[in-house]
Amino acid sequence: MIEILQYGFMVNALTAALLSAIACGIMGTYVVVKRIVFISGGIAHASFGGIGLGYFLGIEPVICVIPFSIVSALSIGEVSRRRGLSEDAAIGIIWAMGMAIGIMFISLTPGYAPDLFSYLFGNILTVPYSDLLIMLLLDVVIVTIVYLFYKEFLAISFDEEFATVVGVPAHRLYLLLLCLVALTAVVLIRVVGIILVIALLTIPATVSRRFTDVLWKMMVLSMIFSAMFSIIGIYLSYLCDLPSGSTIILVSSVVFLLSLLIPSRHIFKY
Amino acid sequence: MKGEVIGLRDVCVYHDDLPVLEDVTISIRSHDFLGIIGPNGGGKTTLLKVMLGLITPEKGEVKVLGGDPARNRRHIGYVPQHSLFDHDFPISVMDVVLTGRAGQRLFGRYTDQDKKLAHDTLKMVDMLPFAERQIGKLSGGERQRVFIARALVAEPEVLLLDEPAAGIDAHIQTEFYEILEKLKEKMAIVMVSHDLTAISIYVDKIACLNRRLFYHNSKELTSDDLEAVYQCPVEFIAHGLPHRVLKEH
Numbered sequence: 001m002i003e004i005l006q007y008g009f010m011v012n013a014l015t016a017a018l019l020s021a022i023a024c025g026i027m028g029t030y031v032v033v034k035r036i037v038f039i040s041g042g043i044a045h046a047s048f049g050g051i052g053l054g055y056f057l058g059i060e061p062v063i064c065v066i067p068f069s070i071v072s073a074l075s076i077g078e079v080s081r082r083r084g085l086s087e088d089a090a091i092g093i094i095w096a097m098g099m100a101i102g103i104m105f106i107s108l109t110p111g112y113a114p115d116l117f118s119y120l121f122g123n124i125l126t127v128p129y130s131d132l133l134i135m136l137l138l139d140v141v142i143v144t145i146v147y148l149f150y151k152e153f154l155a156i157s158f159d160e161e162f163a164t165v166v167g168v169p170a171h172r173l174y175l176l177l178l179c180l181v182a183l184t185a186v187v188l189i190r191v192v193g194i195i196l197v198i199a200l201l202t203i204p205a206t207v208s209r210r211f212t213d214v215l216w217k218m219m220v221l222s223m224i225f226s227a228m229f230s231i232i233g234i235y236l237s238y239l240c241d242l243p244s245g246s247t248i249i250l251v252s253s254v255v256f257l258l259s260l261l262i263p264s265r266h267i268f269k270y
Numbered sequence: 271m272k273g274e275v276i277g278l279r280d281v282c283v284y285h286d287d288l289p290v291l292e293d294v295t296i297s298i299r300s301h302d303f304l305g306i307i308g309p310n311g312g313g314k315t316t317l318l319k320v321m322l323g324l325i326t327p328e329k330g331e332v333k334v335l336g337g338d339p340a341r342n343r344r345h346i347g348y349v350p351q352h353s354l355f356d357h358d359f360p361i362s363v364m365d366v367v368l369t370g371r372a373g374q375r376l377f378g379r380y381t382d383q384d385k386k387l388a389h390d391t392l393k394m395v396d397m398l399p400f401a402e403r404q405i406g407k408l409s410g411g412e413r414q415r416v417f418i419a420r421a422l423v424a425e426p427e428v429l430l431l432d433e434p435a436a437g438i439d440a441h442i443q444t445e446f447y448e449i450l451e452k453l454k455e456k457m458a459i460v461m462v463s464h465d466l467t468a469i470s471i472y473v474d475k476i477a478c479l480n481r482r483l484f485y486h487n488s489k490e491l492t493s494d495d496l497e498a499v500y501q502c503p504v505e506f507i508a509h510g511l512p513h514r515v516l517k518e519h
Contacts, residue, residue: 155372167373213404
């Protein structure tokens with residue numbers, strides 16, 4: 001296995017796997033415990049509009065998708081709170097709207113859209129060096145903000161209403177949390193693609209949840225699982241010439257299903 | 271009014287044009303121990319949320335410690351209906367109690383003082399041995415005591431409890447009410463319940479709520495009040511003096 005490290009693209013792919021594991025271990029934990037899986041899926045899909053806009057304006061799509069995904073996160077966070085509007089309907093609408101905007105922009109862009117497939121389904125074997133820098137930067141932002149607001153995020157995740165009563169600006173912090181989910185989606189686009197982002201946000205955290213009752217330990221475990229899934233996925237996709245994004249997700253899914261076979265009473269929780 | 275911790279005047283709340291609370295006026299003073307009874311769907315939880323500034327009434331005035339409820343609610347300890355949260359959440363008893371201090375300052379960790387208060391409060395409700403236990407791995411009564419501790423750790427001047435005895439065994443309820451007995455020396459307590467008998471033993475004053483509030487600033491209700499609230503004749507059981515809720519009739 002060592003000899004494949006001679007290839008520059010392989011080193012980039014493994015670096016991307018580790019960098020994405022940091023974001024998805026931390027934010028995936030919040031997504032799972034706060035039960036915002038569907039919202040996060042909506043944010044990730046809606047940010048496809050940013051990819052389209054990037055093509056249209058001739059800007060690097062990964063850069064364009066950052067502001068776009070933040071706007072999607074804020075709109076989903078606000079719209080889903082409206083009284084008289086069902087939350088899942090609001091999410092579904094913004095989910096589809098963002099994707100439609102993306103497709104519209106791409107069709108308006110003259111010529112052929114290169115790499116389009118890799119944004120949708122990911123291709124970790126072709127991650128350029130510049131994207132690694134963006135991923136690193138986003139990781140730093142996510143880790144810093146979660147470090148600063150760890151106790152507030154824990155309070156609003158457990159009981160948002162009570163947190164409001166004791167004076168935590170719960171709604172604003174909730175929107176901040178959704179923005180971090182949006183940034184995580186950006187980090188994961190290159191690894192598994194927009195369509196499969198939600199799998200890496202949920203599977204490692206869900207598997208980790210079975211092994212610990214402590215939030216920060218769950219984050220660390222999720223990072224380890226996520227890195228493991230990606231690295232195994234990369235190796236298998238290289239070996240068998242399979243699409244990397246779906247290989248990573250299938251590896252994760254198999255581990256998830258296997259973890260269900262261990263009865264909970266046999267699991268010692270750390 | 272002197273000593274008033276929470277005051278509502280002519281408060282009306284509507285959900286989609288349907289009245290939930292109508293012309294509710296009440297004044298809660300320090301060291302009051304008030305029980306609010308009424309049928310399910312009678313607006314009890316809504317009333318508590320109005321006091322907490324979580325629901326803004328369409329009409330009327332709400333004052334908490336003489337000011338805006340949203341600004342002064344940090345002086346209110348709130349114990350919501352405990353069935354409503356996620357029992358599987360990865361959080362320890364100690365961390366649940368600490369969230370009661372989360373609004374004290376933004377950024378960073380809990381201070382040593384926060385931790386000491388949480389420790390002492392858990393001790394007061396006899397839950398210190400369970401401090402590291404995951405919140406879902408407690409019995410209903412134990413969990414209720416943790417939620418009381420979470421409300422108390424911010425050192426409130428008034429405690430609001432929403433159906434605190436629901437789903438708890440009778441003998442454990444007694445322990446629970448004894449904790450409240452001790453607390454009423456230090457703060458006003460408002461407890462919402464549909465269980466009239468339990469409430470009548472411990473509280474000092476009773477109000478009856480079904481959209482409208484019937485309250486005489488005392489522990490007595492008239493049979494007319496109860497009929498108006500439950501909208502049917504209510505069978506009374508007179509318990510003798512210590513438990514008396516109704517006037518002699």
